[in-house]
Amino acid sequence: MSRAFTLIELIIATIILSILVSLAIPMFSDHDAGRLAAAKHRLWADIQYAQAWTIANPSNPATIRFLADGYIIAGPPDGGTVRFTSSSFSEANGVKITVTDVPPGGIPFNHSGALDVGLDAREPRIQLSTEGGVERIDLVLQPTSGQIRLENAIGLP
Numbered sequence: 001m002s003r004a005f006t007l008i009e010l011i012i013a014t015i016i017l018s019i020l021v022s023l024a025i026p027m028f029s030d031h032d033a034g035r036l037a038a039a040k041h042r043l044w045a046d047i048q049y050a051q052a053w054t055i056a057n058p059s060n061p062a063t064i065r066f067l068a069d070g071y072i073i074a075g076p077p078d079g080g081t082v083r084f085t086s087s088s089f090s091e092a093n094g095v096k097i098t099v100t101d102v103p104p105g106g107i108p109f110n111h112s113g114a115l116d117v118g119l120d121a122r123e124p125r126i127q128l129s130t131e132g133g134v135e136r137i138d139l140v141l142q143p144t145s146g147q148i149r150l151e152n153a154i155g156l157p
Contacts, residue, residue, distance in 0.1 A: 032130040039084055039092035039128045040137050044148055046073055046082065051113035051146050058111035065106030066099045066126070074106070098127040107141065114146040125151075 005013075050062035053076045062075035070088065073079030084092040101122040110116040115124070121143045129136035138152040 039095040054109040063106045063108045100125045115143040
């Protein structure tokens with residue numbers, strides 16, 4: 001005697017399968033907005049760290065130098081390099097950095113946490129973008145105070 005599946009069993013199996021698929025899809029999809037947000041939060045925190053370090057240690061000021069896929073915090077002994085790659089800071093893997101109006105040696109800070117670039121300096125702009133360039137975040141640093149502001153968040157929810 002062969003036994004077939006009942007309609008109830010098929011419906012229950014379909015519901016369970018659809019729940020599993022709905023949970024698995026986000027793990028395999030690419031979240032550009034999440035990667036950009038992670039990069040922004042990490043960079044923002046590291047800029048504030050560099051400012052605080054310089055205020056506490058004015059004889060050894062911090063400087064942030066930018067790379068295409070990350071940045072270097074020079075000065076503090078626990079500084080170092082942050083790269084937005086799968087082997088360094090994987091939460092922001094693939095995020096690219098473009099800077100404008102940043103001095104060639106990077107962004108130096110002074111004893112008050114402001115940028116050590118002079119009074120007539122333009123505001124350094126840091127753009128974080130995804131590989132396709134559709135989504136991006138623009139951060140701007142105020143030279144005289146060191147304040148960071150979010151200027152654009154294009155393509156993000």
